[in-house]
Amino acid sequence: MAELQLRSVEKTYGNGYKAVHGIDLDVEEGEFMVLVGPSGCAKSTTLRMIAGLETITGGEVRIGDTVVNDLVPGKRGIAMVFQNYALYPHMKVTKNLSFGLRLKGVAKPRIAAATDEVSGILEIEQLLDRLPKQLSGGQAQRVALGRALIKSPDVFLFDEPLSNLDAKLRASMRVRITDLHKRLRDEGRPATVVYVTHDQVEAMTMGDRICVMKDGRIMQVADPQTLYARPANAFVAGFIGMPEMNLVDAVLTRDGGVPQLTVAGQTVAVRDGLAGRITAADGPVRLGIRPQHLDVVDPDAADAFTGEITTTEFLGHEVNLHVRLGGEPLVAVTPADDTTTALGRGDRVGLKPRGAKVHLFAPGDEGENISLGTH
């Protein structure tokens, strides 16, 4: 019910460690924003600064029109769901749900009505008389969700809420949370959400937009499609997508307008879909190509790299081919048919990159994407 703004937010911990290096982030009202990144990239730190559980050592956090830097968590209009549920162990589910409202001195009948509504939405009516230790993980997480929901906060904060659940339950909770978000939006009380996860499936399926972080910095903020199709740099490209995007060192040259890529001594011309997008001069680059965008062709075919298979992974409908190209490993995903399933270790194959799907990055782990065109 309010937008959230981070303006050059920094965090230096008491021990002098600088975890967050000036983050700018705008989350619109009713938006589902996912923070994703590898372990230790300060997702939790950022979320906890928004919540008020960590002090903000630089910059500004705004919720709605208010700068909340110096407000205690209870006054920020937020609710948080923790990874370990953090239910109050000595209170029954009802009391867990209503603790915040009781502290605020809300009248009993209103608390009862709110509890009814929330437990109905989350299907926890039959659990109301239980203690947290009598709940399964999924049930406990639903109660934790209810405890956030009952306060109708301006901003919902989630810190890896599903990571303690098994895969099946995680999938169903994922749907439940996104459904709930849509439902609140349809009911005209949209909830602004910041959701931390390290699981890219959660990120891609749940987020309206995704904020990819690394080492306390934002790498890219975009909707899932953009993130996948137009990664801003090599880190984002490698982080999003399964299996990981192939990233190999290459040298870019041009032959009469046709870009040529040299990888491990093999030079391949990329004829369509790339030339117009390149925004850098010739020279060393990182070639990024998703395994799904490498077509398996005959060895030594034109415009294709040729390498030797090291491993094949048969997945039923697809086969993952791990190929060595000189020193560079490449992975290709190809539909399982008679020819591809017959391939084995030691066989030579040709891999032809689809021009429209080729990405070029400046050298380095976080090399900027130099194949996004000029707009």
Added chain:
Amino acid sequence: MVDATDMVPATAASREPATMLAPKKKRPSRAGAIVRYGLLIVVGLVMIYPLLWLIGASFKTNQEIFSTPWFWPQNPTFQGYIDGWQTSTPYTFGRFFFNSLCIVVPKVIGTAVSSTLVAYGFARFDFPGKKLLFGVLIATLLLPDVVTRIPQYLLFRELGWLDTFLPLFVPQWFAWEAFFVFMLIQFLRAIPREMEEAARVDGANTMQTLIFIVVPMLKPAIISVCLFQFMWTMNDFLGPLIYISSVENYPISLALRLAIDTTEAFNWNEILAMTVLALTPSLVVFFIAQKYFIEGIATGGVKG
């Protein structure tokens, strides 16, 4: 967790093979158990016999007490209790019980409240000089009691608190017993902070978090603290001996000695009877709170 532990015997039982071997295998372990428990019972009896003797002897006549080591009284009598209760002073023993209560209750409450506050501060907050202060706190653990007796006496004399109960419980209102503070800190460290953070997000301030969230989770440890303090205070002899001078203010521990002092021929049955009475509160309280007591000592008994 509860489910998991409940499951164990069930699966173990179902896994036992229904073969002829099973009962044979079991027999030696049963014999072993008999030996083990037999030994434990014997040792336990040896330990508890003095107590049994004490209780038995309190129902004996004065002559019988030293004539047989057997604890069971031949002609049980309440005379020891009746005479002992009257005491050789103008006050009944009830007065001394009341005096003890006047010390124990404020002392136990003060200890629990102040130790919890201090432990919460040390365990959950960062403040300048925290390390130093914590070091000082722990250092007092190593300080022998005797060293502070005289300065304390002088202090309380200046305050005009001699022959009152105040010196016996006021210090405890200021987290006097570092041991308890330390015990609570250790217990708190084993409790994840997330519950408290959730409470803060729910709008609780520091005090509300302490009262509504931390204290309930600390309950087993706090009960242990209360129990220890209760038992130590009931048994404390030196403290009252130093500060209490008039008989009307005597707590039980001093009153028991009174009986020994004043009579030339000791009425042992009276003394023993009153000793039994003096023991009763501690025993009763201990057995009521036993469950929490053990939970509290086994630090880290928190679901992780």
